[in-house]
Amino acid sequence: xxxxxxxxxxxxxxxxxxxxxxxxxxxxxxxxxxxxxxxxxxxxxxxxxxxxxxxxxxxxxxxxxxxxxxxxxxxxxxxxxxxxxxxxxxxxxxxxxxxxxxxxxxxxxxxxxxxxxxxxxxxxxxxxxxxxxxxxxxxxxxxxxxxxxxxxxxxxxxxxxxxxxxxxxxxxxxxxxxxxxxxxxxxxxxxxxxxxxxxxx
Amino acid sequence: xxxxxxxxxxxxxxxxxxxxxxxxxxxxxxxxxxxxxxxxxxxxxxxxxxxxxxxxxxxxxxxxxxxxxxxxxxxxxxxxxxxxxxxxxxxxxxxxxxxxxxxxxxxxxxxxxxxxxxxxxxxxxxxxxxxxxxxxxxxxxxxxxxxxxxxxxxxxxxxxxxxxxxxxxxxxxxxxxxxxxxxxxxxxxxxxxxxxxxxxx
DNA sequence: TAATTTGTTGTACGCACGTTCAATTAACAG
DNA sequence: CTGTTAATTGAACGTGCGTACAACAAATTA
Numbered sequence: 133x134x135x136x137x138x139x140x141x142x143x144x145x146x147x148x149x150x151x152x153x154x155x156x157x158x159x160x161x162x163x164x165x166x167x168x169x170x171x172x173x174x175x176x177x178x179x180x181x182x183x184x185x186x187x188x189x190x191x192x193x194x195x196x197x198x199x200x201x202x203x204x205x206x207x208x209x210x211x212x213x214x215x216x217x218x219x220x221x222x223x224x225x226x227x228x229x230x231x232x233x234x235x236x237x238x239x240x241x242x243x244x245x246x247x248x249x250x251x252x253x254x255x256x257x258x259x260x261x262x263x264x265x266x267x268x269x270x271x272x273x274x275x276x277x278x279x280x281x282x283x284x285x286x287x288x289x290x291x292x293x294x295x296x297x298x299x300x301x302x303x304x305x306x307x308x309x310x311x312x313x314x315x316x317x318x319x320x321x322x323x324x325x326x327x328x329x330x331x332x333x
Numbered sequence: 334x335x336x337x338x339x340x341x342x343x344x345x346x347x348x349x350x351x352x353x354x355x356x357x358x359x360x361x362x363x364x365x366x367x368x369x370x371x372x373x374x375x376x377x378x379x380x381x382x383x384x385x386x387x388x389x390x391x392x393x394x395x396x397x398x399x400x401x402x403x404x405x406x407x408x409x410x411x412x413x414x415x416x417x418x419x420x421x422x423x424x425x426x427x428x429x430x431x432x433x434x435x436x437x438x439x440x441x442x443x444x445x446x447x448x449x450x451x452x453x454x455x456x457x458x459x460x461x462x463x464x465x466x467x468x469x470x471x472x473x474x475x476x477x478x479x480x481x482x483x484x485x486x487x488x489x490x491x492x493x494x495x496x497x498x499x500x501x502x503x504x505x506x507x508x509x510x511x512x513x514x515x516x517x518x519x520x521x522x523x524x525x526x527x528x529x530x531x532x533x534x
Numbered sequence: 535t536a537a538t539t540t541g542t543t544g545t546a547c548g549c550a551c552g553t554t555c556a557a558t559t560a561a562c563a564g
Numbered sequence: 565c566t567g568t569t570a571a572t573t574g575a576a577c578g579t580g581c582g583t584a585c586a587a588c589a590a591a592t593t594a
Contacts, residue, residue: 143561143570150571166454168369171551182573187553242453249450252443252498253367261499283496283504284512290495291488297453298462303484311485315516344540344591351541372581383543388583 151189154179158200163239167246170197194254201247202260208244209267222271223316226289227309234296234303242297265290275316288315352390355380359401364440368447371398395455402448403461409445410468423472424517427490428510435497435504443498466491476517489516 157179161169175196176186190196208229215225233241244264251261268289272282292311296303313319358380362370376397377387391397409430416426434442445465452462466487473486493512497504514520 141562141570146561147571172553173551183552184554184573184575185571188572191553193552245453246450248499249447252446258499258501265496265499280508280511280515283493283508284489284515287489287492287496287512288485288516289492291490291492292484294491294495295466295484295488298449298459298466300459307481307484310481311488314481314485314518315489317515342540342592347591348541373583374581384582385543385545385585386541389542392583394582 147189150181150185154181154186154189154196155199155203158196159204159240159243162200162243162246166242167197167250170200172196197247197250198257198260201244201251201257204240204244204247205260205263209263212264212267212271216271216274222274223285223312223318224309226268226271227305227312230289230293230296230308230312231303231305233293238297241293245293245297272316275318278317281315281317284315284317285312288312348390351382351386355382355387355390355397356400356404359397360405360441360444363401363444363447367443368398368451371401373397398448398451399458399461402445402452402458405441405445405448406461406464410464413465413468413472417472417475423475424486424513424519425510427469427472428506428513431490431494431497431509431513432504432506434494439498442494446494446498473517476519479518482516482518485516485518486513489513 154175158170158175161174161178165174170193172186172190172193173183176183179186186196190199211229212222212225215228216222229237247257248261248264251257265286268286269282272285276282288311292303292308296308310319355376359371359376362375362379366375371394373387373391373394374384377384380387387397391400412430413423413426416429417423430438448458449462449465452458469487469490470483473483477483489512493504493509497509511520
């Protein structure tokens with residue numbers, strides 16, 4: 133029972149580290165080649181290990197993808213929660229995160245999105261994929277109780293992120309922030325034109 | 334030159350039909366198994382043709398996916414434009430389309446989304462993927478000139494659609510419509526609570 | 535009719551994949 | 565030291581894939 137002394141089995145500790153390395157390697161592969169590029173072989177090569185090791189930790193490719201999504205999704209949610217806990221404005225922080233996805237964080241954001249897309253087909257991944265949405269909803273809850281407005285912010289951040297990743301010219305931070313604040317109903321801009329109930333004119 | 338009489342070469346006419354059949358088979362495969370399930374063999378089997386025929390029309394898998402995305406994206410944009418041209422309210426029609434994606438149109442919507450995701454990695458597909466966004470922006474243009482509000486509607490429809498596909502309990506049409514109208518700044522609901530500039534309370 | 539174009543098919547090659555498994559090494563327990 | 569557990573490795577098997585290619589059938593043309 134030297135375990136009680138050192139805390140854990142040294143073998144298992146190294147194993148856990150190796151496991152994390154493989155997950156990170158998986159995310160790098162997805163960033164570079166997309167989910168389609170994930171194979172036991174490619175991931176193992178990226179991690180500098182023989183393919184059999186990737187298989188030792190993740191018996192099936194699905195396990196590997198679930199682990200990768202869990203890691204990526206958790207990381208994003210943690211970032212957002214950290215912003216809130218630091219007392220910074222939630223919407224500003226959210227805008228910053230999305231703005232990041234247009235620049236340096238683009239590859240990672242793409243990876244996370246691709247994995248989330250995967251979740252729509254495998255119910256087992258749904259809860260994990262919902263972590264980010266829940267975190268955004270939590271931010272919205274700091275500003276309003278209206279469930280519609282909360283949904284609105286969640287949808288807006290998702291849609292803005294998609295636009296940022298799809299469009300060529302990056303959307304500036306200020307605009308992202310304005311869009312998010314509008315979604316929450318915070319800033320009431322002057323009415324630009326009366327609603328046009330009858331299109332086609 | 335009997336071509337001038339019949340209009341087109343009969344062989345080419347049948348060929349075009351066959352080509353469309355293969356594209357539709359591809360979309361069915363994607364609906365059922367996702368983009369990952371698309372192979373020359375699986376698509377050909379779905380279309381009831383030998384694999385070599387799928388290769389005759391689409392030399393590479395990429396060509397096939399591009400054609401599928403073009404078809405799916407065009408179909409959606411066409412539906413939205415038809416609504417506008419029929420004189421129906423653009424936002425209502427948009428809400429109806431998104432609501433459909435939660436029910437009967439779910440599989441197709443998933444397929445289109447997966448293909449669009451693919452577009453973020455291949456610049457050649459970007460213009461095609463943008464067709465839907467352009468159509469939505471056009472709808473928004475019927476209500477406002479404010480580019481922020483236009484972007485807001487595009488982001489909202491995208492985000493709502495993502496939510497609809499990800500969540501278990503379907504979002505009702507009325508709520509989708511309310512979210513879209515809010516994005517456009519049409520309905521100004523009563524203020525639920527003053528903005529909370531200081532979170533962490 | 536013969537020649538040409540176009541669509542269509544079957545077969546086959548080489549490769550990368552997921553997965554299995556027995557063997558090996560290292561860390562721990564008694 | 566002996567046994568046990570856990571991490572790690574290399575080799576191999578079968579499968580399905582993309583792709584190439586030559587041959588065939590049918591429509592069109594001259």
